[in-house]
Amino acid sequence: MLQYQIIPVTKFKQNCTLFWCDETKQAAVVDPGGDIELIINAINEKQLTLNKVLLTHAHIDHAGATDKLATHYGVTIEGPHQADQFWIDLIPEQKQMFGFEQADSFTTDRWLDQGDKVQFGNIELEVYFCPGHTPGHVVFFHRESNLAQVGDVIFNGSIGRTDFPRGDHERLIKSIRENLFPLGDEVKFIPGHGPMSTFGTERQNNPFVGGAK
Ligand SMILES: [Zn+2]
Ligand SMILES: [Zn+2]
Numbered sequence: 666m667l668q669y670q671i672i673p674v675t676k677f678k679q680n681c682t683l684f685w686c687d688e689t690k691q692a693a694v695v696d697p698g699g700d701i702e703l704i705i706n707a708i709n710e711k712q713l714t715l716n717k718v719l720l721t722h723a724h725i726d727h728a729g730a731t732d733k734l735a736t737h738y739g740v741t742i743e744g745p746h747q748a749d750q751f752w753i754d755l756i757p758e759q760k761q762m763f764g765f766e767q768a769d770s771f772t773t774d775r776w777l778d779q780g781d782k783v784q785f786g787n788i789e790l791e792v793y794f795c796p797g798h799t800p801g802h803v804v805f806f807h808r809e810s811n812l813a814q815v816g817d818v819i820f821n822g823s824i825g826r827t828d829f830p831r832g833d834h835e836r837l838i839k840s841i842r843e844n845l846f847p848l849g850d851e852v853k854f855i856p857g858h859g860p861m862s863t864f865g866t867e868r869q870n871n872p873f874v875g876g877a878k
Contacts, residue, residue, distance in 0.1 A: 667788050667807050671855060672707055674700040675765070677726040682814055682855055683707050686786025691716045693785040695805060695814050696727040696857065697734045699767060704734060716785035720744035720773070721816025722802040723752035725759040727857065729768030741774040743783050746794055749801025751831070777803045779844075793844050797837020798825030806848060813854040813864075819845065821862035824873040841874050 666687050674681045675698045683704065685692035692713040697704055708715055715738040720728050722745045735742050752759070756770045777783070779794035783805070793804040798817045802825075805814045817825035819841050827834040845852075850865025869875055 667810050667812065669812070669855070670707055670711075672700075672703050674698045674703060675726045675729070677763075678858060679726040680855055680857055680859075681727075683711075683713075684785070684788070684790075684814075685711065685713050686788045689786035690714055691786030691788075693717050693719050693783070693788075693790075694734060695719045696721055696816065697730040698724075698726040699729045699765070701730045701733050701737070704730070705737070715740055717783070718742045719783060719790075719805060721804065721814065721818075721857065722799040723749040723756075724799065724817070725756060725763050725765050725768050727816065728753070728771070729756070729765060732769040732771040735771070742771060743775045744773065744777045744792075745799075745803050746778055746796070746801035747776040748796065749799050752799055752801070793848075795837075795840035795844055797827060797833050797835075797840050799829070800831045800833070802840075804845065806852075811849065811852045813845070813848070813852055815845065815854045815856055817857040819854070819867060819871070819874070820856040820858060821860045821867070822871060823859075824871070825857075838874060846874075 670683045672681045679698040682695045718735045777792045781792040790805040795818045852864045
């Protein structure tokens with residue numbers, strides 16, 4: 666069974682998520698933006714073996730400690746989608762833009778796209794390509810437990826910003842309505858920031874994408 670712990674990191678309280686398979690103790694970290702010692706402590710506390718680092722998108726608060734964490738454990742990096750390469754290239758500028766002192770560039774071992782699957786232990790996550798907030802944003806979905814990690818695509822009561830370079834508001838709305846909501850009202854999701862919610866709650870009440878059929 667899939668277990669998870671949300672670890673808010675960086676000054677943006679980004680919801681870095683530690684996922685693990687309780688049968689094998691194999692783990693994956695989604696979006697290690699920073700505060701690497703908090704992430705390592707959580708892995709040690711639960712006596713897990715880190716298997717890979719997963720990325721929803723390449724904004725610095727989500728990806729800033731990717732290289733350090735992957736190097737520390739000698740594990741691979743999977744994600745985001747190739748269209749986020751330009752954000753990876755911009756990590757030095759993102760430090761200035763977002764006021765970060767520590768962050769490193771990285772090279773992913775595997776670009777992800779719609780329909781791909783990522784594995785650790787006995788867990789398989791499905792990949793959904795959801796551009797708009799960034800052009801290469803992906804979402805991870807665990808079908809058996811109806812749980813998604815959606816990064817900055819949708820939040821409890823809000824949606825991702827699209828005023829950054831290559832942001833696309835229409836495309837973001839389309840990603841949410843056509844690629845995420847069909848997964849079902851009962852799906853719980855961990856957003857990149859703030860409290861969890863369900864697609865059903867957002868489909869009804871979210872001021873940006875609510876009222877969708
Ligand atoms: Zn972002
Ligand atoms: Zn974010």
